[in-house]
Amino acid sequence: MTQTPTHAYRYQARRALQTAALITILLSLGGCAHIAPSTTxxxxxxxxxxxxxxxxxxxxxxxxxxxxxxxxxxxxxxxxxxxxxxxxxxxxxxxxxxxxxxxxxxxxxxxxxxxxxxxxxxxxxxxxxxxxxxxxxxxxxxxxxxxxxxxxxxxx
CATH class of the missing domain: 1.10.490.10 (Globins)
Structure with missing residues (x-):
């Protein structure tokens, strides 16, 4: 099955959004990892x-x-x-x-x-x-x- 240019564009856009969402989640988790517990x-x-x-x-x-x-x-x-x-x-x-x-x-x-x-x-x-x-x-x-x-x- 061949992909039309619009289908390929939507696929790439969706992958880019998923990647951006994943990066955002990882960065927010990474930010939490840098916050040391305030207690010993x-x-x-x-x-x-x-x-x-x-x-x-x-x-x-x-x-x-x-x-x-x-x-x-x-x-x-x-x-x-x-x-x-x-x-x-x-x-x-x-x-x-x-x-x-x-x-x-x-x-x-x-x-x-x-x-x-x-x-x-x-x-x-x-x-x-x-x-x-x-x-x-x-x-x-x-x-x-x-x-x-x-x-x-x-x-x-």
């Missing part, structure tokens, strides 16, 4: 009280997990809770500075497997959901913590 991850996690609530839920979930609770049998839970909260605060651009031991030393020779590590991550993700932390903030925190896997598993 720390603030999106609820600040000190939000992080403490997440840590508390997380530790209760771990305490109820027969596969994991044994790792914490000889642990001062209050100290652990404070240390975790401090670490989450620091990693989320809060006003804290983590001063605990390096991850490889804190977890050396504990016999942690990848399955154990993954269970801990699942418990943390569940605690974040239960505290109604926005999905983006959940993912960002987990993403910032993920590189610690290599250190935790280094001396297992």
């Amino acid at each position: 991850l720390y603030e999106r996690l609820g600040g000190e009280s939000g992080i403490e609530a997440v840590v508390e839920r997380f530790l209760y979930r771990v305490a109820d997990d027969p596969e994991l609770v044994g790792f914490f049998a000889n642990t001062n839970i209050d100290h652990l809770a404070g240390s975790l909260a401090n670490q989450f605060c620091a990693v989320s651009n809060g006003p804290c500075r983590y001063e605990g031991p390096p991850m490889e030393r804190a977890h050396q020779n504990m016999g942690i497997t990848d399955a154990h590590f993954n269970q801990l991550v699942e418990h943390l993700a569940a605690a974040l959901r239960e505290e109604n932390i926005a999905l983006g903030a959940q993912n960002e925190l987990l993403g910032r913590l993920a590189p610690m896997h290599a250190d935790v598993m280094r001396y297992q």
